[in-house]
Amino acid sequence: MDSDRTRAGHRTAFPSWNGCKRRNDTKFTAEFMCLQSDIFIPFTKTWCKIIPWILLTLGIFLTVTYRYAQIPPRTIEVVGKFPPKFLERGALQNGTVFDNSSIFELEPQDFIPNLKNPCWWKSTDKRQLRCLPYFYLIGMPKCGTTDLYRRLISHPSVISSKKEPHWWTRLRYKDRHGVGVPFERYVNTFSLPSNVIRQALVGKQRLNRYNLANQIITVDASASTMWDNVGWERRPGNDPSKSEPDIIVAHRIRHIQPNAKFIAIFRDPVERLYSDFLFFGKDGLSPDLFHKYVVQAIGIFKKCTEHLSLRSCAYDSKFNMDDLPVRLRVGLYHIYVKDWFSVFPKKQMLFLQLDNYHQNLRGNIEKIFKFLNLLPLHEDQMKIIIKQDIHNTRKESTVKLGDMWNKTRQMLRQFYAPHNRELAQLLNNDAYLSWDAQHPSIVE
Secondary structure, X not given: OHHHHHHXXXXXXXXXOOOOOOXXXXXXXXXXXXXXXXXXXXXXXXXXXXXXXXXHHHHHHHHHHHHHHOOOOOOOOOOOOXXXXXXXXXXXXXXXXXXXXXHHHEOOOOOOOOOOOOEEEOOOOOOOEEEOOOEEEEXXXXXXXXXXXXXXXXXXXXXXXOOOOOHHHHHOOOXXXXXXXXXXXXXXXXXXXXXXXXXXHHOOOHHHHHHHHOOOEOEEXXXXXXXXXXXXXXXXXXXXXXXXXXXXXXXXXXXHOOOOEEEXXXXXXXXXXXXXXXXXXXXXXXHHHHHHHHHHHHHHHHHHHOOOOHHHHHOOHHHOOOOOXXXXXXXXXXXXXXXXXXXXXXXXXXXXXXXXXXXXXXXXXXXXXXXXXXXXXOHHHHHHHHOOOOOOOOOHHHHOOOOOOHHHHHHHHHHHXXXXXXXXXXXXXXXXXXXHOOOHHHHO
16 A cells, blocks of 8 residues: 555656556665656657767867867877887976987977977976977087077077087086986976967967967077087997998987977188187197197098098097097088988078178078078167177187287198088088188189
């Protein structure tokens, strides 16, 4: 009777109760689960069809909002894309400290799409943006790189923390304490521009955030990048039994940044060498000492080329400053240009001549801005950049020493003249022949 009354009560609550098959469990919840009324069944079937579409629409909306708002920043997952040889999987993304000699075992990073400067969100810190340089000022030392760097970072879109990290050529192998600097610390060099780009990405002006972020780039202006491969015999990918390297710095950068851009500025190698000697030399500097070093260096280099190729001698570590205080090989520009052309497309490289750079400063600066896809500046901003004093000029103490001897200059002209011709031919620019134009007997 009680169970009948209970069911009767249910019929009152649910008028279309007829047709429900009784189960052994007479509890209300059990009977409710078997409810098959004429009203409830169509109602349930309708919602079963509608709910998945609602969830799908909501999922798409949240996905799109999440992607473009970049809050919280997303990480880019790379799954099964690279072969097992990449031992340091995800090292760029999570900031792993890895063996600096294994750059080719570092899994290449997928940078944030549609962002001009190469950046990524650090996977171990969802709010930290990490960036590498958009372009490199790769050389050459004592060729006006400091002056060019100072003018470039005067553009509001070029932000830099440090001019010359020298990580790719030196610090990744050994710092002043004899310990290699990890890649994570190199990336930390660009924390300032990374933070500026991040603020542009997650700022309040979301409609313009990519426009703002895409105007910001950073630079590594290490003047050693183009030519310095000291110790190449000990680097992975090279055969120590050979006399010259198969793998140079350019290959390592390409592995991480195949789309990077590069700028190099060249100076008359004779004047460059003397400036280099005065800048890096120690006490007792004099034109006499410079002449002795030049005679010694040219003699050693010529002896080297009697047994080895010119390229082998250009990369020979014994011509390092520690062993010989004049870096004769740095002025063999065509050797390094040819090597970089074998690694990167020419369209990613821009070469300047120091004399022309000063004579047509505005035109060269505008050409560089165009090469870097930077927004043109207002006239007032451009005037500020052009009217800056020349940076890193010769010290007063070395000015008093005077110029190099004429016989030293003549000796160096004879040494560098054929290499200048090679450079002019390689770059299809006769301006590089002007260095020897005042000595026609040498260049004939």
